[in-house]
Amino acid sequence: MGHNDKLIAGFAALAITIHLLESALPSPVPGIKPGLANLVTLYVLIRHGWSLAANVTLIRVIAASLLLGSFLSPTFAMSLAGAIASLTILGVAWHFPGKPFGPVGLSILAAMAHISAQVVTAYLLFIPHDSLFTLLPILLTAALISGTLGGILVSKILERVDSITNT
Amino acid sequence: MSRSSFTALFTTADKLLFLVSLSLIVFSYVYFWQTSPASYAIVKSGQQDSRLINLNESKIHQVEGRLGISKLEVKDGQIRFISSACKNKICIQSGWHQHGGAVTACLPNRVSVQLGRQTSQTDYDAIIF
Numbered sequence: 640m641g642h643n644d645k646l647i648a649g650f651a652a653l654a655i656t657i658h659l660l661e662s663a664l665p666s667p668v669p670g671i672k673p674g675l676a677n678l679v680t681l682y683v684l685i686r687h688g689w690s691l692a693a694n695v696t697l698i699r700v701i702a703a704s705l706l707l708g709s710f711l712s713p714t715f716a717m718s719l720a721g722a723i724a725s726l727t728i729l730g731v732a733w734h735f736p737g738k739p740f741g742p743v744g745l746s747i748l749a750a751m752a753h754i755s756a757q758v759v760t761a762y763l764l765f766i767p768h769d770s771l772f773t774l775l776p777i778l779l780t781a782a783l784i785s786g787t788l789g790g791i792l793v794s795k796i797l798e799r800v801d802s803i804t805n806t
Numbered sequence: 807m808s809r810s811s812f813t814a815l816f817t818t819a820d821k822l823l824f825l826v827s828l829s830l831i832v833f834s835y836v837y838f839w840q841t842s843p844a845s846y847a848i849v850k851s852g853q854q855d856s857r858l859i860n861l862n863e864s865k866i867h868q869v870e871g872r873l874g875i876s877k878l879e880v881k882d883g884q885i886r887f888i889s890s891a892c893k894n895k896i897c898i899q900s901g902w903h904q905h906g907g908a909v910t911a912c913l914p915n916r917v918s919v920q921l922g923r924q925t926s927q928t929d930y931d932a933i934i935f
Contacts, residue, residue, distance in 0.1 A: 739819030776834040
């Protein structure tokens with residue numbers, strides 16, 4: 640087992656735990672949740688690169704769905720679509736020349752891509768009705784708020800981890 | 807948290823991205839929440855084929871439902887139930903409808919009215935587990 644495998648396993652375990660805890664939180668509007676499990680993706684991306692972040696995220700989505708009993712259900716399809724979309728945009732933004740985006744920017748991009756992909760997936764596969772898009776503005780607003788807060792949290796976590804490892 | 811350390815969390819690109827996202831969201835509210843008057847309505851019933859009603863042509867339409875006849879009045883781009891063979895007359899009390907996307911129905915009589923653009927023809931309404 641290589642060093643990277645251990646990192647992936649450890650972070651995936653953390654992400655799965657957060658994902659499970661978060662799925663127990665009630666939500667005011669279907670589709671809105673804080674996206675705390677994505678903070679792990681963001682942290683791993685910044686510290687260990689995109690390929691590790693993609694591994695951790697995909698393992699989290701599949702393992703959490705097996706534990707929740709939603710594997711291959713619409714919930715799983717939505718979760719996977721969101722994860723793939725946010726990983727794709729994170730890959731592009733992370734390798735952008737000059738690395739202009741900080742944790743907050745990356746987090747906002749991931750959150751917006753995540754929710755947009757989920758709405759499109761829901762429309763194409765499960766609820767083929769135009770009225771579905773009435774929800775989109777509310778979901779995008781929630782994504783901007785949770786993305787910004789998530790990015791700030793990751794910045795703080797990075798600072799804390801640095802101050803611990805440097806002493 | 808001091809103000810300077812808070813703004814230090816955002817790079818220039820982050821701030822730009824935040825503003826672009828914000829304007830995108832404002833645009834999405836304007837775009838997806840606009841109510842435009844409908845020009846026609848799709849009337850469906852269990853008893854007969856669904857039909858398209860032109861809302862610009864004032865007329866009273868008769869629809870055959872499970873219990874009997876429902877009458878729909880069209881006037882000035884609006885539509886309402888004026889009589890129906892149901893018990894509670896909720897369909898009549900719901901009044902005039904004119905916005906695209908609005909839906910009204912007489913459930914006991916199995917007659918539904920959908921205003922506005924025709925949604926893509928699919929085999930099902932929704933899938934849930």
